Amino acid sequence: ARRVATHTKSSTMANWCGDDLTSTMGPDGLDYDADLITSLCTSADANIQYLTTLVATNHDNTANSANISYMLISGFFVFFMQAGFAMLCAGSVRSKNVMNILIKNVLDACIGCLAYFAFGFAISYGTKDSNSVSGEFAGEGWFFLAKGDHSESFSNWNFFFFQWAFTAAAATITSGAMAERTAFQAYIAYSIILSGFVYPVVVHWIWDTPGWLCNWKEDKDGNSDLLNDVGMHDFAGSGVVHMTGGIAGLMGAAIVGPRTGRFDASGRPMAMPGHNAALVVLGTFILWVGWYGFNPGSVLGIYSTATATDVARCAVTTTLAAAAGGIGSMILNYSLYKVWDLVAVCNGVLAGLVSITAGAYTLQPWAAILAGFVGSVVLWGASKLLLKLRIDDPLEAFPVHGACGAWGCIAVGLFADQELLGSYMGADSKADQKIYGALLGGGGKLLGNQILGIVVITLWVGTTIGGLFFALKTAGMLRASAEEEAAGLDESKHGGSAYNMEPTKSAV
DSSP states (O other): OHHHHHHSOHHHHHHHHHHOTTOOBOTTSOBOOHHHHHHHHHHHHHHHHHHHHHHHHHHHHHHHHHHHHHHHHHHHHHHHHHHHHHHHHHHHSOGGGHHHHHHHHHHHHHHHHHHIIIIIHHHHHOOSSTTOOOOSSOOOSOGGGOOTTOSSOOOOHHHHHHHHHHHHHHHHHHHHHTTTTBOHHHHHHHHHHIIIIIHHHHHHHHHSTTSTTBTTOBOTTSOBOOGGGTOBOOSSOIIIIIIHHHHHHHHHHHHHOOOTTSBOTTSOBOOOOOSOHHHHHHHHHHHHHHHHHHSGGGGOOOOSHHHHHHHHHHHHHHHHHHHHHHHHHHHHHHHHHSOOOHHHHHHHHHHHHHHHHTTTTTSOHHHHHHHHHHHHHHHHHHHHHHHHTTOOOTTOHIIIIIIHHHHHHHHHHHHOOHHHHHHHHTOSSGGGOOOOOGGGTSOSHHHHHHHHHHHHHHHHHHHHHHHHHHHHHHTTOSBOOHHHHHHOHHHHHSSSOSOOOSOOOOOO
16 A cells, blocks of 8 residues: 555546556556555545645635734734824924824824723624624624623634724824814813724724625625615725714814914914924825725735735725825815915825725726825815814814715715626626616615715714713813913923923033
8 A cells, every 4th residue: 555655646546546446456557455455545535535624724724814914914004004193293283282192192092992992892893692693783792802692702803903903093083183272181081982982883884794884784684684785885984984083073173163373353264384394294104005004904805816906906096096186186286376285285195095995995996096186176175164164173184084085985986896896795797786886877876875874974973072072161171271272282281392402401
């Protein structure tokens, strides 16, 4: 048997055993005992089956390891966006408030992490036990990631980390809209509520399969149960993440009121430029890089060739939209004001990135460029509207994230490609995907769901976060005092300026 195995390829052995077990002529041309041949062939079948199972198991383990690693790396990129937000915020405020805005950015990560661990993940994706399905409004289990009534302890660590990184991004958006005049304790309260409750509910609606707007919605029996046969499509979070943060920022900016001196007695806006354009550019580029974890990372895997191709396509559409947004803002601002405005170009890049986040998977390259370019126009229009309403948003958080987030959802309803949307939703062929972008012939169901999603996100976040900010204002806890604002929040609250420019005195 060892001699046959040594001199014979497994494929030849399998063919010989399968052809004629009565022959005593081995595949090496020698004559063998019949009982030995029977034993050998039986052993060969078992070995072949064992090797087949082993290869399949190793393949699955490799695929799972690669996909988990990819999600973790993408999560690292998304979390690194906190550095981008920090630099963008620091450069966009006056130098006397830099430490204040930076500590709020740092605490978003710290407070948001604990709130999401305690409540947020459970509300987003939790179930009571291993055999139950959560409700359409919110999740019901895995609080503090505790086992509870589940048959096994929590083990989906890569998914938790990836989702927490998104939560931190949503929470940080709001700080820019309320910069330079908001009390520190008010921001801590907001960060806990948004990360632990308000944002997770939106996640559950749109991204968890029991959620009533999810485009993979299933009923309790596991059957497809999509709203209007398609659900809402928000691939990486134009609505879920950016609109949530942007609407929260709008409510905060409106309720806390403008910075002292931002509008004159007649309501005309007065310029209050940020102190460091270099930090704005640095922050913009860090965010752009981080978006490659945000959008391509939302494919949630990379092991197969088809999945890796989807990841690469998402990276390209993300890049095209960002570039189109920056160019669009440059052209628009120069046409209107005859100025090559650096900060406007940076905000245009971010507007393009937000605008493609919902459709990074389902929009063709030409549609991604259009989405980014229109996003720059939406940014400009929303910024002008806020000034007309005397709402002071120092970082244009609502125009960039709220307004462009809404446009990103609408862009999917207009331009979602039939084949790409079908591939994402599991259609067997292009023709099987009957509902897609309205302007491409796919009817109005998807667009209607996208608009419905925009409306409910606005109402939910506006009501909950607006109510919180109003309660804090009523209690006198929302805004810093006039004296603290005039001196700068760094000096009055954080022990000194962020920039120690004075030469040190020699010790006597």
